[in-house]
Amino acid sequence: LARNMTGYRNLLKIASHSQTDGYYYKPRVDHEYLAAHAEGIIASTGCLGAEVPQLLYQGKEREAYERLGWYVDVFGKENFFIELQEHSIPELVTVNKTLVPWAEKFGLNLVATNDVHYVREQDGGPHDVLLCVQTGVTIDQPNRMRMTDGSYFLKSRAQMEATFRPFIDLPASAFEHSLRIAEMCEIDLEDPTYHLPDLPIPEGYTYETYLRHLTEEGLKRLYGARAT
Template sequence: MSFVHLHLHTQYSLLDGANKIAELLPRIGKAGMPACAITDHGNMFGAVQFHEAAKKAHVQPIIGCEMYVAPQSRFEKAGRIDDYEAGGNYHLVLLAMSREGYRHLCQLVTAGYREGFHYKPRVDKELLRELGGGLIALSGCLRGEVAHNLTNGQPERARAAAEELARIFDGRFYVEIQDNRLPAQERVNRELIALARAMGLPLVGTNDCHYLRPEDAAAHEALLCIQTGKTFSDERRW
């Protein structure tokens, strides 16, 4: 069975991704993967470089973005970044499936910076309804709206979020599960699978890749320490 990475961060996920495009795509090609997606946080800085490197490696490039989605309106900027009722954000993976989808993805990213920026470049459901054509949506990581509500013991809100996203991306919304060895993820995976089956939604497995080789883990952790203002010696940094 072939596997395709549909949730992957490069060095353009600033202070988070440690995958270098020039090294990544040859590795993907040698692994026999027919395609690979780029889904950097809130931007498409690496899209052109990724596309060119993928073609050279005989890999089908899939251009995407892990969007930051405002819990209410993108114009609501009163709360903190972790305030899911006001100024915070959920994560949502979008993948362009056509020229229209690529154009819409560009417009969404632009609007995130020009209209919704609050700690992060955010879009909202209004924009997703307007510009969702040609895009596939994955429910995202533990910071996704569906998984976040399940983590917090709110299955009704998780189902409501999944229903709304399924309406916006009619026939193009996938419930995302990951295998990252986090206990919270393992528990939520079971609930996500049950939710998807109950709603008749398709599942997709991803790895949420941030670095290429096991030995790159320390470099990736250094990036996260810089991002969060922590040090390696701080045992409570996470």
């Protein structure tokens, strides 16, 4: 998250770099690039698929602890949070019970979040249909990719507290820090003008004809003689 305009510009650089220089099946950046552009950014340990929780999931506790320390050094204690989620995934319970005491060791704040994929609880069904479209399967196909339960919506504080209560005892501040994080963000995106990149095009082309030229060249490169 961008804490200020410096952070916003760094996020733009990170996002662009992940697409233009780090793309491998999906956008990526390495640790060195992230560290060089960490100023003004608020970060957290993330969901179960993020680096620190994933290392814990794999049983690499020492490596996870060291990597957490690296993130704290890069972003600073004030800008880095221990994120906790609960979605009927047994491994999440284990990961959370490790991360909570680590927060105290590193002097970090906890933030309880929900892995929100849709806004309203009743949107779970339509989201499941879209997931089938994305993965190319039918909704009645067995063993297909699906969410673990119907909890991936934007919950109230009371719902969040009820979600965690059976699994772990969290301080009230864990449910307040999402608001605190929002209040930490001081950026101004009110400028109504466009900020498009200045793309130089070769002489003799317009933007439209050069785009068509690049498209045709890409078609030939991918399909060779079959491109007609």
